[in-house]
Amino acid sequence: MTPVGIINGTPNFPTMVAAEGGFIAVLANGATPFQTVTFYSRNSLERLDRLAAFAKVAPTKPMAWATSGGNGTALNPEHAGAAGVVYVPKENVALKIRQAKATLAAESNPNPIPTALLSHSDLFQGLTAGTDGIFYATGGDSDNVVALRDVHGRVQVLHQYTLQWQSFPKDQYPYQYQGDHQKKHLFYPDSVVVGPSNHHLYVTGMLSNSLARINIATGETDYVNVGAYPFAVTLADQRQRLVVSDWGGNGITVLDRATFHVIGHIATGPAEDPATIAAGVHPTAMIALSDSPNVFVADANVDKVVEVDTQTMRPLRVIYDSPYHNAPPGSYPDGLAVADGELFVANSGNNDVAVYDVHTGERLGLIPTAWYPTALAVNDGALYVTCAKGLGSGPDLQWQYIGNMMHGVLQKVNLSELPRHLAQWTRESLHNDGFALAQRTARHTQDARTTTFLKKHIRYVVFILRENKSFDEDLGDYSAAGKWADSHFDLYNQKELPNLYSLAHHYALFVNFMADGEVTAQGHQWVDGASDSDVVQRLWPEYYSNRGLLWNAGPGGSASLMPQAPGAHNPYHYYEKLGDFTNPWISYPQRLYLFNNLLQNQVSFEDFGEDTTRARDGVIRSALKSHVAKIYPSWVPF
Structure with missing residues (x-):
């Protein structure tokens, strides 16, 4: 990996980035005792402040504990960017706690970041901002959407919107609710977008096959079925239409925003039925073009980006996102952005962002990133990239648990640098992955x-x-x-x-x-x-x-x-x-x-x-x- 531009660390496994005003916000939702939304300076990527969401009661002072399964955990609310989580096979409580505290000390920033704590909540992978500077983050297991903003250097939680599970047809994949049937059924909020004039939120429910419309002022909520495992939601066609990508389906669902009724489905992959043996195409990230009804959809499992027309309700063209001709699948495009006539595609499997000409679909080059890029945002002439696995794990000097010991990365690339550097960056990206022609020839x-x-x-x-x-x-x-x-x-x-x-x-x-x-x-x-x-x-x-x-x-x-x-x-x-x-x-x-x-x-x-x-x-x-x-x-x- 040779990430370019300005980089800074994030908590483990960031999956979404949003930009508004002078802030870049990053949601991280790793296998950690808490999840975070961290605010960064748009210009320098300096960490400013943070929200930490805890499934139970948030700690107000440092604490540490051990479990019989081998885990030791240490928390300090002043250092909520990291937790000390270790795995020590020996049944020695004192050792586990000691190692967990040592890990916390090693992982913590010496300069505490102002951190707001939120109890009885968690965060999944949805984050967006309204034009009024309010950010919204989805909480999967907590079935809520958290409204927050930065006020004078500290995060304030303004409101929490609660959502409810919705039943879906028994002939619709996955054919029955996929959560624990012995507990409360979950809507499981995934993606969120703010409607025109900041009147409504639109939220996908991964375990409900549903889309929710929330009145921001009153909290009144309506629901509609939108297909299997809804992933992302975006506004298209002058914000008149809602578009939802169906992670467990073969395309997208289009709705009329005013009536909140489904218009139809646009396939981006082959037809599917209950007897389908082939793997799904996994429609994930989307980006709408501001001057047309068209939307780009990333089919992550087949290395394709499909452009669709939400007025004529048909696919227009396919951009093949493989690193070279006839490459095996594995690019996993799962983040999209558009700026200055160029389409940016985050390839989580290749550790790069591919750059395409929006009009011709021609690949212009590759931007090297850190490990496993997950989301993109463009703001004020710069591309912002979150990378879930950062620069890798490094040595586990304090018995750290491998599942959450890796910091993520936030990366800023000034788009004005592309004409001068893109050719060299492309060569670096291909070489990093062993995709350069000479490397492929030798390997073959x-x-x-x-x-x-x-x-x-x-x-x-x-x-x-x-x-x-x-x-x-x-x-x-x-x-x-x-x-x-x-x-x-x-x-x-x-x-x-x-x-x-x-x-x-x-x-x-x-x-x-x-x-x-x-x-x-x-x-x-x-x-x-x-x-x-x-x-x-x-x-x-x-x-x-x-x-x-x-x-x-x-x-x-x-x-x-x-x-x-x-x-x-x-x-x-x-x-x-x-x-x-x-x-x-x-x-x-x-x-x-x-x-x-x-x-x-x-x-x-x-x-x-x-x-x-x-x-x-x-x-x-x-x-x-x-x-x-x-x-x-x-x-x-x-």
């Missing part, structure tokens, strides 16, 4: 040579999946691995892992795989599909921090919709009928899993306990199910 030659060798010498493959282990952790002391093994990180040895060392010595040993998996949710999907979909990357933090989502936010597996009910932890469910379990179809990457590829190429295989893919209706098709060892229990994500 090596891959062809390796494939020829493997086909000649290997007849059977036994794939043993070892969860939550790095190569050096297990085999860092294995001298035969040469430069690929680092004994400094070895936690075991041949005496403790005799079977693993024997397998490595007598059979094949693969090294230098760079998996994008901080936690189990990403790791399993990377193993199964060689890619983590945008759904998994964006939703695992909510599941891991107990914020209203279940295991459908994980690696394509399922979990009981009644987690406390008898039979909820069924290790054989991975091949059984879906029943009252979560529907995982939305989480699959575009090319599905290894098992689908083996089936397609008529390679015989047997699966002992790892998840396979289900069709959109949750059914495992018989051709795939016939390769599952039904007497073997699965790994259990509970």
Whole structure:
């Protein structure tokens, strides 16, 4: 990664940025004890102040505690940009608390940032601002929208708007409510936009398949069904129409803003029905053109941006967002912005922002970013980018929990620099990802040579999946691995892992795989599909921090919709009928899993306990199910 421009840190996993007046606001919603909205100076990116939302009562003084599961946590409301979260396997409460406090001290800014605390709330991934300087942030599990503003260097919460779950048709994906059925059903606010004259808020409800219209003055709220897993909402056609992207569908839903009635649906991907086996296209971010009824829609799972006309209700053209011709999917475009005749596309999978000519669709170049860009905003001649994983994790010197130890990044790029630097930035971006022509040519030659060798010498493959282990952790002391093994990180040895060392010595040993998996949710999907979909990357933090989502936010597996009910932890469910379990179809990457590829190429295989893919209706098709060892229990994500 070689991010350009001005950068500053954010709390873990920022997913939205909004600009208004002299402020840039960033919403961060990692797997942390609290989520934040941080205000930055538009010019310098200096941190100004912050709101921290706590699911329970916000602490008013420093505190620390430990759990029996290995976690230790320390909080200081004066340093609400970070929490000290550690994982210490030893059952030693004092050690956990000591390490958590040390982590908090190491992570905290020496200059406290003015922080407003909000109890009984959390934040998801929606943030916007009205023309009156009031910002609005969505709280997923808390089912609310928080109105806030910066007043003389401190955040003030002005109001909280409460939302309610709405039922949806049983023949509409995901066919039943995907939250915990033993708790209150959640609307789960996702995206938010402010209507004309600051009269209304429009809010998508991810678990309700609904859009809410909130009267800002009175709080009166109306709802309408808009399709599967509504993601973003925007105004189009001179603000006369509302447009909602359906994350779990194949396009967008268009509404008349004045009547709040659905006009129709515009497909940006292939038709889908309950029997659909292929992965979804994942319509996510949108940007409306100010001088036309047209809207750009990012289909994140297929590396495309589709321009649609909200008057004629049809798609106009497709911009292919792959880094090179015939590249495999994985760019994951999930943030859009338009300025000065150019379309900017945040490619979370490539760590860059692609720049296109709005009129021709021609790619003009790439802007290098930090890790996993998630959102874009343009303000006063500058492009602002949030990157969820920042500059990476670094060493865990205080036993930090990998799920939330990475700071995010806010990046500012002056658009006036593009003519002078874009060509060089493009070369840097391509080289960073190994996408330069010379790199691809060398890799293709090596891959062809390796494939020829493997086909000649290997007849059977036994794939043993070892969860939550790095190569050096297990085999860092294995001298035969040469430069690929680092004994400094070895936690075991041949005496403790005799079977693993024997397998490595007598059979094949693969090294230098760079998996994008901080936690189990990403790791399993990377193993199964060689890619983590945008759904998994964006939703695992909510599941891991107990914020209203279940295991459908994980690696394509399922979990009981009644987690406390008898039979909820069924290790054989991975091949059984879906029943009252979560529907995982939305989480699959575009090319599905290894098992689908083996089936397609008529390679015989047997699966002992790892998840396979289900069709959109949750059914495992018989051709795939016939390769599952039904007497073997699965790994259990509970």
